[in-house]
Amino acid sequence: MTELTIYELSQSGRTGVQFPEPDVPLSPLPEAFEREGINLPELSEQDVIRHFTKLSQRNYAIDTGFYPLGSCTMKYNPKINEVVSRLPGFANTHPLQPIVSVQGNLYLMYQLQEWLQEISGFHRVCLTPAAGAHGEFVGALIIKKYHQVNRDPKRVKILIPDSAHGTNPATSSMSGFKVIPLPSDERGNVDIEALKAECDDTLAGLMLTNPNTLGLFEENVVEVIQLVHDAGGLVYGDGANLNALLGILRPGDVGFDIMHFNLHKTFSTPHGGGGPGSGPVGVSQALAEFLPSPIVTIIEEGDEELPPFFGFYYPKHTIGRMKAFYGHFGVHVRAYTYIAMHGPEGLRDIGEKAVLNANYLMTKVMKDYHLPYNRSCMHEFVVEGSWADIPNVHALDISKRLMDYGFHPPTNYFPLIVHEALMIEPTETESKQTLDAFAKALAAIAKEAREDPTKLTGAPFTTPIGRCDEVKAARDLVLCCYIPEE
Amino acid sequence: MFTPHTPQEINEMLKVIGVDKIEDLFQSVPEKYRFPKLDIAAPLSEMEVAAELGEIASANASTDDFISFLGAGAYDHYIPAVVDMLLRRGEFYTAYTPYQPEVSQGTLQAIFEFQSLMSELTGMDVSNASHYDGATATAEAANMAFHIFRGKRKKILVSRTVNPQYRETIRTYMQGQENVQVTGDESDTSFDNDTQQLIDKIDNNTAVVLVQYPDFFGRIIDYTKLVNAAHEQGTLVAFVFNPTALGLLKPPGAFDADIAVGDGQPLGIPLSFGGPYLGIFTTKEKHLRKLAGRLVGETVDDSGNRAYVLTLTAREQHIRREKSTSNICTNQGLMALAATIYLSALGKSGFKQVANLCYQKAHYAADQISSLEGYELAFKETPFFHEFVIKTPKPVNQINLHLQNHWILGGYDLSQDYPELENHMLIAVTEKISKDDIDEFVMALEEVAHD
């Protein structure tokens, strides 16, 4: 079943939203630069509403069902977030307005900075990075600049566990570092001996995700960080899995020097079908002056009568500006609202329930699926999506079959160190009933794999479209709508 | 708050797991640091938080309160009702990256349509699924050019009339590469002759030249000679464009630009104090493989139905890892959807109307203001689109202070970024501004000149 594109729906001469005639005397147009024509579709407003409404109905989303994408933290997105972020007092403020006219915005950003600092145990937070990977880039650049300022140019190595998200090595390369992968041991922790072997005076730093992408808490985290520090390196924390640590552990307390947050994961701001996210970065006191610019600060302290006056400052050794303006303010509003609604007990409840749900689901799922690291997990866990005695059924097939059961599949083929990986993160907003239904579906699929594997290899059968020819997509590249000639 | 567990359910779950209490699940967390007390405000109910946010918002003045003539990278355009209505659909905004195409055709087709619209708008061959914003898209253009030459060309030339924040961002991004020179925007560049001065700096060590269209001062410049000079040296040219302007003006593709980037905020995205916005990244087909970011391609499913999938994913970070040229993962999906809906709703006719209204109103404003004593249109000889520079009789911040008393937000003070442009104001006019608004602005400007 195909939905036509906006170009296919277009009818020559049809108009949609229109604007009035100019109310000013006319000036001549710049002939030399005038565009010959612009081929945008011609649709009525109703066409637009129907088209995009129908498109939305072809999507699965958190609002329609369970979405256990590991490491993405697909938790419920509170609707109050959508209401407050649209308040005209926020949505209609121009970033270059005089700061006296946006003290509300600056107060909110300052408070969010303070809260994130407190939650994670870091000294200072910068809200500007646009997404997790952007925040990672900040982390890598800070490490680089720190060593530069300390005149330690031979520190070119960044150590990255082999379970890490691809953005970690990509970011390190972008920052001019040499990437050294670190193996994991049988318990899924960083291999300490391998780490020790790399701790020399060419070590710039370690990028560590804790809990790691296997959903496991790094059991030797204090020792690992100490080793890197003793060798003169810095430790960057990938905060994608922070959901497991809310109210449980503050990464700054165990020695992380830098960490990025994913507001669109941990702090419930919506994923948007691929963004916008927001990736603030927190640092220890020693690194505060390296943060990107600008950061919100109190310019004039308040007193009993007046509130403080807020403005921006540019850290002394700043790595520079990461993007225009101040970051994704619309997302900051949502994260602020979320934290304000939870308070300290609410945040700890998130950490506890996220881990409770994951362990509960893991206990049920491991009956039918091999669990490579058999220990208590944090907020997510990884199982193998294959059985040695059924060689033609793969993790991909299990994922596709899950769609017929009404569920979004877990993350596939990541982390790379688990064969046919299925990474499952339920999040704390899911009920026991949902988890039971999901476990039941996985058990049924395991049975089908044995009795009638074509139910898996031919799946999905009940979705708007079936499996796609990805080879054709890459070989016969079509990246734009076909637009009929005028 | 949003956790649904009843005490009974918790007990049942703990039993199944085989532990006595929830705390038992955290044995691997070092005891010394476990369960910290967080010093943050006590929780608020939804009703209370709504009131609190309302109060915070009311401590701001917005473009609802002021007539705004501020541009400089963010523009106050009218957003049709259909955009937000559709964006609020949970199926769109609570979905994530469309890794499983069978259940994500909504997102995938919308992005495919976005790519098509951006390609048409800019006259370029291909567009990606979005970048963070105009500044980062510009920085990635420089980065991409650097990689196209495999690091053999180390000079990146950028015009001084490219948005100052964008130029800063390029420098931040390129600091990770050895011996790369970002140059061309020296403070001795004169604005009468800046394009030629830039052309004179192109050599065979230059990977890319970046120019803005219209430039930061709103001027429409003919870059034909620059493009030719660059191509003669094998150098790439990247245009930083304003999307509304392309409703009226020849697109970058018509100038044979190699890369065209910009910010799509004017396309149905609110000002929102600077973000989230929308990075647009387009290029020629031959550079497709070095293009950072996601791409949606058309294919068929196993029954022959047309379908959309993420494609050429082997370029990206999750596969190439340290060998990928960029690390971007989450981008601006929902904002790209907003732009797609905006352009679909306005269509060919509506979008041209908006561009024309911006042009006409800006020119009326420029005429009226420059006829005032003490005020002069800078760059008189150069055509402009919807932004222009006025030389003012007093410092811009003084004038703006006075304007605020008239509930007017004046233009941008250029001396902040260009020290030699003391008393120069960058004024933007969009379709939302009426003739009466402009006349009020002119009267207020006249008043302040005489104070």
Add this chain to the structure above:
Amino acid sequence: MKTPAGLKYAKTDEWIKLEGNEAVLGISDYAQDQLSDVVYVEFMVDVDDQVSKGDAVATVESVKAASDVNFPASGTVIAINEDLIDAPELLNSDPYEGGWMVKILLDDPSELDDLLDAEGYEAYNEEREG
């Protein structure tokens, strides 16, 4: 899995055919199978370029992976197989003949001495799979 005799093989899954001082390079059947459908080949070198031992001469992309193809010796590039640009699938269908990638004039043929022969490579593959 085909492993023609008379060729030399690297543990990184490239094959070399020696013709006097000239070496032709491609990827093995094992490699193309691991990659699955190849969608794109990018050459990192042009004719007349100098390569050093271990340099990447091309990148091969499939739907799920991207791999560098490295040359295990030093020399000068004499030819590249441009057919692969329009028909990358040749690497899957004909990895040893039509899917040849580059031809290089060797500086020192003895650099290839520590490569495996067909038997050695087959044994190595069995070891990997086990």
